[in-house]
Every structure is written in structure tokens, then in C-alpha cells.
Amino acid sequence: MDLRRLELMMQVAAAGSLSKAATVLGIAQPALGRQIRKLEEECGLRLVYRHGRGVSLTPEGQALIERAGPLVKQLAAIPADLQLERQSPEGLVTVGLTPTVCHLLGLELLTGLKQKYPRLVVHVVSGYSGYVLEWLVGGRLDMAILHDARRSPTVAVDPLAAAELFFVSPGAETTFERPAQPTLASLGKVPLALPTHNHGLRRTIEYAAAKEKIKLDVRYEVDTLELLKQIVVAGLACTILARPAVLSELAAGTLNARLLHAPKLHTRLVLATAAQRPVTHSMEVLEHELRTLFARLIDEGDLYGIVHPKDA
Known part of the structure; x- marks a missing residue:
């Protein structure tokens, strides 16, 4: 008719x-x-x-x-x-963030979206990069921010920023000697606590060490950021993290963080989506908000150690 x-x-x-x-x-x-x-x-x-x-x-x-x-x-x-x-998108979008990114912008992301788009519901799921990637491929997430993920037939990635990596050590005295100038070579001389091999940050560190023929002394392997930091605060080991992951501990004096040199190391932060998943307007809104936040963080790079991907 x-x-x-x-x-x-x-x-x-x-x-x-x-x-x-x-x-x-x-x-x-x-x-x-x-x-x-x-x-x-x-x-x-x-x-x-x-x-x-x-x-x-x-x-x-x-x-x-x-x-x-x-x-x-x-x-x-x-x-x-x-x-x-x-003009005022609604519906549910689920985004996966690594703990470092959650510390960096999680609260600001949610409050900004709630103010601009009150009808949009955003669920945040946090986990280490390897787990978040699995959740994305499995359909649990609409999009994610991952560390050092590569494009694949199932996942599309787009660089957002790069985070400088810091040598993180206890704020108190330790039973082991800490390097005066943290370099890649010095990592082989201190006990380390790192994520497991499933995750982008660990792969970045291991690749750089293998390239320089440096054997790392990894004493603890944990896939929770809070426990990782507790191990370091307790004086059991040091670790390698982006600065935003330890901002509160730095302010409290329980941890120290110094930029790694010779060479500098970075973890690339990429926006990832499932390659075959249709992109909704709500997802476009969330992506725009994420890009806006990262652009501002890059401008404030000295504070957070976040730089443009091309500078990494």
C-alpha cells in the first residue's frame, strides 16, 4: 500500500x-x-x-x-x-579499559559523557590488555583501549597515544640496590614484578630486553595492577609502568617513578574494535570523547607521560 x-x-x-x-x-x-x-x-x-x-x-x-x-x-x-x-544518542555501549587507562581518564570519561549525553549508558570493564582483547573478540565489548595491540582479521586498531614507561621502585629502603639512572641494561640487575606474557606491556619490555640481550630477573608475575603495586610498595621488587598507573602512590610517597632511558620505552595505546561489528552512533560518540581526552593528555604530556604516537 x-x-x-x-x-x-x-x-x-x-x-x-x-x-x-x-x-x-x-x-x-x-x-x-x-x-x-x-x-x-x-x-x-x-x-x-x-x-x-x-x-x-x-x-x-x-x-x-x-x-x-x-x-x-x-x-x-x-x-x-x-x-x-x-543529537542526543541513547543506548548502551560497553568499553574495555586497561587499569592504567582507567586511572588516567576513567572517571573523567564517565562524568563528561553523562553531562553531554544523559541518555547514553556507558559500561566500563577493566582488565589487563590480553584479557580485554579476549573480551572484545568474544563480543562482550563494543570497543576497547589496548596496549601494543596489532591489527588482525578480527580486530581493527587505531593509535591514540603512547605512554612513556617508568622504572617504579619502593618509596622506602630496600634490601637490593636500585640503579641511580634507570636504563634498560639496569633492569637485569633488580628483581622485577611484571604482568604475565599474555599482555602488551610485558611483551614490549621483553622484546626490548631481548633486542639488547638483557636477561630480566622476574620474581613475580601477576595480572592485577593493585597487587603488582603492593609487591613494590612492600619492597619485594620493582616494576615497569606508565606514570598514570601510580599517580596516587607517587603523591603519597610510597612509590618512586623515574623515566627509563637508553633507550626510552613506550607502550602504544590503541583504540580497538571488532572488525565485523557494526559501528553505532553511540560508539562514534564514545570514540570522539576518548580522542578528545587523549588529545588533551598529550598536551599535558610532562605531567602524565602521554605523547603522540608518532613521538614514540
Whole structure:
């Protein structure tokens, strides 16, 4: 059934006259009459009858208006509804963040989105990069920020920033000697606590050490950031982390962090999405907010150790 003819029929029913309806619609009365006749042919029924005062609906015409009227109004409202959703997106988006990124911008991301897009619901799931990647591929997440992830047939990645890596040591005295100038070579001379090999940060450190033929003394392997930091605070080992992961401990004096040199090491932060997953407008809004936050953090690089990907 032709939607336009239904709309014309509704206008004729409201006006009670072909001539009045034609004037309101801005079309010639004969053309309007032809469209009504074609609608009657589609239905196989007479829908209006003419009389001296105009036109009236037949019982069949009245039934058509009652049944089709709400549908026509809903269809006519779709463009406006889509524009409203574009301006104020709604729905659920689930994003995976590593602990470092959560410390860096998690709260600011959620509060900013809530203020700008109150109808948008954002779920944040946090875990080490390897786990977050598994959740993304498995469909649990809509998007994620990963450390040093590569493009694959199942995952699309786009660089956002790079985080400088710091040698993190206990704030108190230790039973082992700490290097005066932390370099890659000095990492082989101190006990370390690191994530397991499943995760991007560990792979970055191991690759750099292997390239320089440095054997690391890894005493503890843990995949929780809080326990990793507790091990270092307790004076059991040192670790390698991006500065945002230890900001509160640095302020409290329980940890020290010095930039690694010779060479500098970085972990690349990439925006990752499932390659075959359709991108919704809500996801586009979240991506824009993430890019805006990272652009500001890059400008404040001295504070957070976040740099442009090209500078890593």
C-alpha cells in the first residue's frame, strides 16, 4: 500500500472536502481525486463518497483511517526521531579499559559523557590488555583501549597515544640496590614484578630486553595492577609502568617513578574494535570523547607521560 496515498487520504478525511484538502496540500484537486481512486483500487473497496457538502468516509474508509493512521504518524516521525537520537544518542555501549587507562581518564570519561549525553549508558570493564582483547573478540565489548595491540582479521586498531614507561621502585629502603639512572641494561640487575606474557606491556619490555640481550630477573608475575603495586610498595621488587598507573602512590610517597632511558620505552595505546561489528552512533560518540581526552593528555604530556604516537 502506497504510504503517500494513505497520507493524502488522511488529509481528505480531516478536511471533509477534496477542494479544502487540495488547498492545504498544495496540489490540484483532480490530481488528489486520482490518488484517492487509486487507493480505493488498491484496497478493492470504496473509501469515500461525495455529497453536496464535500466528502465523507465510508465504513471501510473509516476503518482504514483508524488502523493505518497511527502507523502513518509513526513512520512520518521517524526522520525527526533519528535526528533527535543523533543529537542526543541513547543506548548502551560497553568499553574495555586497561587499569592504567582507567586511572588516567576513567572517571573523567564517565562524568563528561553523562553531562553531554544523559541518555547514553556507558559500561566500563577493566582488565589487563590480553584479557580485554579476549573480551572484545568474544563480543562482550563494543570497543576497547589496548596496549601494543596489532591489527588482525578480527580486530581493527587505531593509535591514540603512547605512554612513556617508568622504572617504579619502593618509596622506602630496600634490601637490593636500585640503579641511580634507570636504563634498560639496569633492569637485569633488580628483581622485577611484571604482568604475565599474555599482555602488551610485558611483551614490549621483553622484546626490548631481548633486542639488547638483557636477561630480566622476574620474581613475580601477576595480572592485577593493585597487587603488582603492593609487591613494590612492600619492597619485594620493582616494576615497569606508565606514570598514570601510580599517580596516587607517587603523591603519597610510597612509590618512586623515574623515566627509563637508553633507550626510552613506550607502550602504544590503541583504540580497538571488532572488525565485523557494526559501528553505532553511540560508539562514534564514545570514540570522539576518548580522542578528545587523549588529545588533551598529550598536551599535558610532562605531567602524565602521554605523547603522540608518532613521538614514540
